[in-house]
Amino acid sequence: MQLIFKKNISKGTRFNQIYIPKQLENEFEVGDEVEVKLIKKRVQLNYSKKLKLSEFKEDLIKNIFSFLSKSDRILNIFVVGSFLTEKIDYNDIDIVIVTKEKINNFDEIIYNKLIDKFNLKFHVLTIEEQRFEQLLKICPLTQSMFSLYISSKKTSLEREKVIDKNHIKFLLMMPEDLLELELGSKTFLDSVRRLITIERFLENKDLEKINIESEKLLGKEIYITMKNNERIDEKDIIKIREIIKDKLKKIKEMI
Amino acid sequence: MGKKDDIKQLTNLISKSLRHKIGSIVNKDDFYASKYAKDADAIMKEAKRAASRQNWNNDDKLKIKQELKEKLFKELEEKEFLDDKKFDIMDEEMEKALLNLF
Secondary structure, three states: OOOOOOOOOEOOOOOOEOOOOHHHOOOOOOOOOOOOOOOOOOOOOEEOOOOOOOHHHHHHHHHHHHHHOOOOOEEEEEEEOHHHHOOOOOOOEEEEEEEOOOOOOHHHHHHHHHHHHHOOOEEEEEEEHHHHHHHHHHOHHHHHHOOOEEEOOOOOOOOOOOOOHHHHHHHHHHHHHOOOOOOOHHHHHHHHHHHHHHHHHHOOOOOOOHHHHHHHHHOHHHHHHHHOOOOOOHHHHHHHHHHHHHHHHHHHHHO | OOHHHHHHHHHHHHHHHHHHHHHHHHOOOHHHHHHHHHHHHHHHHHHHHHHOOOOOOHHHHHHHHHHHHHHHHHHHHHOOOOOOOHHHHHHHHHHHHHHHHO
16 A cells, blocks of 8 residues: 655755654655655745735735746746735736747747636736746836736846947837827837836836836826826827937937 | 828827837837837827828829829938838838728
């Protein structure tokens, strides 16, 4: 008969350990040979900063991490965005998955699995380790996205900043287009946010308070209107274009 | 607005939308593809609105295609920071966009 017992690994002073249950001490004796098999990985939430989430949100994230950790192609999982900062007013649950190598259609595969399992609105981005490393150095939007996160594995995302002019110019395309094009107010807000992020990145300022600065710059009323993608007056569009123009000028002088 | 002005506006919008799309493809920004697709989509939505204002005949469509090709080439040429592969996929992306529009 095969003798099996299940236990959690506990922390020891020199080595981590597994205790043999008292009632089995005569079956598992000193000198006996045993095999240890990992059945379920303990899910840990690693916070980038002190953050208070509800028990429901924490449990949900633990379940998501536990569910996704079954794939050995995943190196780390991050939850970012409004799900962490807004109590109820979040759009969807933003999940970023770092993989060892590029996997075709992995975003879609993971997205479908999550939807089937949790029946919630997710936004999934997957990225291979090497590209992730590069973006952490050169991309203001990536740095801003990861200014606050919860990850499945403990990690540090602080990297030395590198100014990649081409990447910055690429990010400026939409704000530049909005000087001529008439699009939805949310698109204007996204561009203002983007410009503030790039500006703060270039000035070595923290990237956590983008929304606060956007609201201050635009005024609370216009900010809320734009956030809801509602129609804004022509005079407000002129004011917003002036803001965009100023920011573009400032950023171009810095790169 | 007359047809001529509508064609001008329409080709302006499509060329800008395609520049965003092609930019995200050639700059290999897969991570942001969905984000930048939103930029391209926001402009393309406006192009669809502009396209619905007229009944386009075959001559119009041909004119749109020619004008679009010129504008898109210029748009891509000006953005020197986008990889030169942009010109290789220009025609294919243009065809796809027009097919989707009409």
